[in-house]
Amino acid sequence: MDRRTFLKIKAQGALWLAGGCAGWIHPPDASAAVVPDIAVAKGRPAAAARAAVELLGGMGRFVKKGNRVLIKPNMSFAVPPERAANTHPEVIRELAVMCKEVGASKVSVLDNPLARGELCLEMSGIKAACDLIDDQMVHIVDNDAMFQEVRIPEGRSLDSTDVMKEALRADVLLAAPVAKSHSSAGVSLSMKGMMGLIYNRRALHWRDLNTGIVDLVSVLKADLTVIDATRVLSTGGPGGPGRVLKKDTVIASADMVAADAYVVSLFEWYGRFYQPSQVPHIREAHERGLGRMDVKNLTVRTVTV
Amino acid sequence: MGWRRAVQSASLLIFLASLAAAAFDLNLGFWPPDVFLRMDPALVGLTAVSARMISLAFLPAAVVLILGPLIGRFFCGWVCPMGTTLDGGGKLFGSRPVKKSDLRGWRSIKYLGLAFLLGAALLGVSFVFTAAPLSLITRFYGLVLLPVLMFLTDGVLNVIRPLGDRLDIPTLTYARILIPRFTTQFFVLALFVSLAALARVAPRFWCRCLCPAGALLALASWRPYIRRSVSAACTGCGLCAGHCPMGAIPLENPKTTCYSECIFCRTCEKVCPVGAVAFSRTRRPIAAASEERPSPRRQFLLTGLAGLGTAAVGLTGLHTLQAKPGEGQVAPPGLLRPPGTRPEADFLSRCVRCGECMVACPTNTLQPVWFAAGPLGMFSPLLTPRRGYCDPHCHRCAQVCPTGAIRRLPDPERLWAKTGTAMVIRQKCLAWEHQKSCMVCDEVCPFDAVEFLLEPGNPVPVPHVIEDRCAGCGYCEHFCPVQNQAAIIVIPMGEIRLAKGSYLTEGRRRGLQLTLKPLESVGPAGEIPVPDQGPAPGFTLDAPPDSGETLSPGGEGAPEPAPGFTR
Numbered sequence: 001m002d003r004r005t006f007l008k009i010k011a012q013g014a015l016w017l018a019g020g021c022a023g024w025i026h027p028p029d030a031s032a033a034v035v036p037d038i039a040v041a042k043g044r045p046a047a048a049a050r051a052a053v054e055l056l057g058g059m060g061r062f063v064k065k066g067n068r069v070l071i072k073p074n075m076s077f078a079v080p081p082e083r084a085a086n087t088h089p090e091v092i093r094e095l096a097v098m099c100k101e102v103g104a105s106k107v108s109v110l111d112n113p114l115a116r117g118e119l120c121l122e123m124s125g126i127k128a129a130c131d132l133i134d135d136q137m138v139h140i141v142d143n144d145a146m147f148q149e150v151r152i153p154e155g156r157s158l159d160s161t162d163v164m165k166e167a168l169r170a171d172v173l174l175a176a177p178v179a180k181s182h183s184s185a186g187v188s189l190s191m192k193g194m195m196g197l198i199y200n201r202r203a204l205h206w207r208d209l210n211t212g213i214v215d216l217v218s219v220l221k222a223d224l225t226v227i228d229a230t231r232v233l234s235t236g237g238p239g240g241p242g243r244v245l246k247k248d249t250v251i252a253s254a255d256m257v258a259a260d261a262y263v264v265s266l267f268e269w270y271g272r273f274y275q276p277s278q279v280p281h282i283r284e285a286h287e288r289g290l291g292r293m294d295v296k297n298l299t300v301r302t303v304t305v
Numbered sequence: 306m307g308w309r310r311a312v313q314s315a316s317l318l319i320f321l322a323s324l325a326a327a328a329f330d331l332n333l334g335f336w337p338p339d340v341f342l343r344m345d346p347a348l349v350g351l352t353a354v355s356a357r358m359i360s361l362a363f364l365p366a367a368v369v370l371i372l373g374p375l376i377g378r379f380f381c382g383w384v385c386p387m388g389t390t391l392d393g394g395g396k397l398f399g400s401r402p403v404k405k406s407d408l409r410g411w412r413s414i415k416y417l418g419l420a421f422l423l424g425a426a427l428l429g430v431s432f433v434f435t436a437a438p439l440s441l442i443t444r445f446y447g448l449v450l451l452p453v454l455m456f457l458t459d460g461v462l463n464v465i466r467p468l469g470d471r472l473d474i475p476t477l478t479y480a481r482i483l484i485p486r487f488t489t490q491f492f493v494l495a496l497f498v499s500l501a502a503l504a505r506v507a508p509r510f511w512c513r514c515l516c517p518a519g520a521l522l523a524l525a526s527w528r529p530y531i532r533r534s535v536s537a538a539c540t541g542c543g544l545c546a547g548h549c550p551m552g553a554i555p556l557e558n559p560k561t562t563c564y565s566e567c568i569f570c571r572t573c574e575k576v577c578p579v580g581a582v583a584f585s586r587t588r589r590p591i592a593a594a595s596e597e598r599p600s601p602r603r604q605f606l607l608t609g610l611a612g613l614g615t616a617a618v619g620l621t622g623l624h625t626l627q628a629k630p631g632e633g634q635v636a637p638p639g640l641l642r643p644p645g646t647r648p649e650a651d652f653l654s655r656c657v658r659c660g661e662c663m664v665a666c667p668t669n670t671l672q673p674v675w676f677a678a679g680p681l682g683m684f685s686p687l688l689t690p691r692r693g694y695c696d697p698h699c700h701r702c703a704q705v706c707p708t709g710a711i712r713r714l715p716d717p718e719r720l721w722a723k724t725g726t727a728m729v730i731r732q733k734c735l736a737w738e739h740q741k742s743c744m745v746c747d748e749v750c751p752f753d754a755v756e757f758l759l760e761p762g763n764p765v766p767v768p769h770v771i772e773d774r775c776a777g778c779g780y781c782e783h784f785c786p787v788q789n790q791a792a793i794i795v796i797p798m799g800e801i802r803l804a805k806g807s808y809l810t811e812g813r814r815r816g817l818q819l820t821l822k823p824l825e826s827v828g829p830a831g832e833i834p835v836p837d838q839g840p841a842p843g844f845t846l847d848a849p850p851d852s853g854e855t856l857s858p859g860g861e862g863a864p865e866p867a868p869g870f871t872r
Contacts, residue, residue: 139479181843186842
């Protein structure tokens with residue numbers, strides 16, 4: 001993005017903001033027909049996940065009949081849901097059910113975890129939850145034969161990486177991370193979560209982690225992002241143990257950057273509130289035009305279920 | 306296929322199933338995976354001497370030995386997986402029946418070998434791994450064949466995987482084969498191939514001339530109760546002598562038998578044209594072959610002394626540790642032993658280097674060493690965190706150890722079996738040296754033993770190891786994103802090695818605090834330092850560094866202190 005486009009977007013943002021304040025464009029009680037940029041639902045994990053996606057226009061907006069869907073959860077740590085290091089199993093199951101409801105031909109829940117795969121499947125509870133729908137839905141993918149090299153034309157730190165084959169084959173990529181802090185990247189949300197779809201995650205550390213995450217998002221852009229903030233790991237992420245905030249919230253958006261940015265601004269991290277622009281990879285993704293972090297200029301709708 | 310082939314195959318199959326049970330953590334019910342190892346009379350007998358121990362676990366070998374006077378070397382011919390494998394391997398190399406020589410002179414080598422091993426064992430040195438058949442064969446199947454088999458299976462899987470993708474068979478698409486990888490595999494292979502190739506000289510060359518277990522059994526089957534007997538119908542044609550795979554029938558007098566060499570294969574019975582040979586409890590007089598003698602007593606004693614001497618040379622090696630570690634003892638650097646391993650001298654006197662622990666290790670961190678543990682430590686297990694971490698909940702290595710060289714520890718004890726201590730190599734560390742925000746070692750540490758602190762002059766927090774909390778499990782070294790040698794490595798410093806007594810008590814005595822990060826409950830409010838001013842880890846100050854805004858000290862872009870000064 002050049003400076004001019006950047007300024008243009010900024011100017012547009014300012015206009016939208018002005019419009020919003022004046023109540024022209026989106027009066028606070030917009031009609032239900034208007035689809036918000038960011039949907040926020042409060043309630044129990046499964047109900048909130050469903051409500052958030054419904055607010056965005058329903059799963060049918062993202063998944064068409066016969067589509068293959070890849071859901072990318074956080075299940076990288078062999079810890080139970082209370083630790084908030086993995087996505088809540090009920091959120092994942094509800095998303096899978098919703099995909100099936102609108103006619104997805106295949107739903108896969110895949111991750112390339114840090115800890116021992118079998119333990120992650122067991123302790124996270126995600127496999128057990130999804131087995132009720134299809135016992136071949138949740139898998140650990142860590143064998144190099146299941147990855148394929150992908151060029152990253154817009155990469156600044158990475159010019160290519162090996163990506164999970166199913167991620168390339170799927171029609172719809174659904175990012176379903178848990179909201180958690182991350183010692184190196186500030187937060188680990190939908191964008192950071194894409195590291196679970198590649199083979200060599202180490203390579204990102206010895207290059208620039210933040211730029212690497214954004215490079216990755218330039219080729220792995222989720223069609224729908226649903227962030228599980230039913231529990232927020234506010235400190236000690238990504239693995240914990242840390243301070244877990246019980247927030248009973250699920251945030252959804254078609255824009256990964258906006259979803260991540262909104263989650264950053266919504267909760268406290270290490271006891272303080274931050275602007276999305278204070279998270280380097282969110283800021284860089286915004287600047288490189290992959291999505292918008294200026295959440296103040298976006299429409300947000302909240303429901304409680 | 307006769308009875309013997311069937312029993313041999315079944316026995317080999319059970320042996321392989323036991324090994325597979327160790328490798329894949331299968332439960333064979335009452336059948337422990339290391340039974341075959343404990344059937345080997347040489348392995349058990351010599352370990353009993355070198356480790357000065359008697360154990361109920363040694364019962365299988367005692368049974369095999371006690372059966373000697375009853376049914377002779379039945380074990381060698383019908384049960385021993387080494388014998389069966391060499392029979393098969395011999396076919397591969399085209400073994401030929403020995404007509405001219407039955408290698409009578411060479412047969413005594415095995416007694417001398419036994420004497421040598423016994424001499425060394427008297428000084429507490431175990432050379433069992435060089436010759437005990439079950440140690441050799443377990444190592445061969447476990448460290449050479451198993452990985453190759455897994456490698457090939459993985460290859461086949463990768464070939465047919467696209468088919469699974471196309472037909473949408475997730476079981477096939479996501480099937481994962483973890484290929485174990487070991488060092489020294491070519492040495493194990495070379496040794497084994499040469500033993501099989503000796504079949505070119507004579508069938509079962511190993512069993513008749515070299516095997517120390519064979520030697521022990523030969524001594525026990527001097528005059529077995531059930532034995533080969535030849536009736537008066539014998540024409541003395543010598544066909545049996547030509548076919549005997551052990552050369553136990555002298556060509557010049559086939560009516561006699563060298564009982565200590567007979568493995569009860571009953572080939573002679575089968576080939577006899579007049580049906581004069583029988584294997585039964587017999588009242589016929591013992592007809593021992595005239596040349597049947599183990600070896601001259603003087604030679605036996607001298608070889609025993611040679612073994613003793615060799616052991617003494619080994620014991621004077623620079624890296625050989627004495628029973629009580631003290632000043633001036635040069636422990637081999639980087640020698641990380643599995644959790645629960647006895648003190649080094651005690652351990653080496655027990656470890657038979659069968660490789661069972663390495664086969665059983667789910668993360669493949671256990672590797673056979675070549676000379677890294679000194680000449681007496683060849684093929685003993687080494688933790689290799691770069692390859693795999695040592696799961697603090699897992700103790701499979703101990704569960705399959707046939708001699709208790711790695712002690713089996715119940716639950717709280719296992720956690721306290723500290724294998725070493727992690728150490729940060731600051732010059733390689735992304736945070737220390739390259740000032741990049743990386744906390745992988747802290748994220749993966751199961752014990753919460755890595756602490757990140759802000760240091761003057763570095764915008765990112767850097768790792769410090771809290772030694773008292775570190776169990777040496779190697780998660781940090783394994784997952785460190787720095788290439789080649791990790792920037793955090795585990796060294797044996799502070800390891801706990803006990804021959805007896807409680808690891809927990811010893812650990813507490815040393816002031817250790819080995820506790821796992823809590824799983825169920827929510828932990829403390831994050832130990833990652835959050836500066837009073839400046840951003841939390843991973844966050845930046847809102848304004849870009851070039852915006853000219855005032856920066857708070859301690860944050861990104863803060864002025865560097867003068868050399869030697871602190872902030």
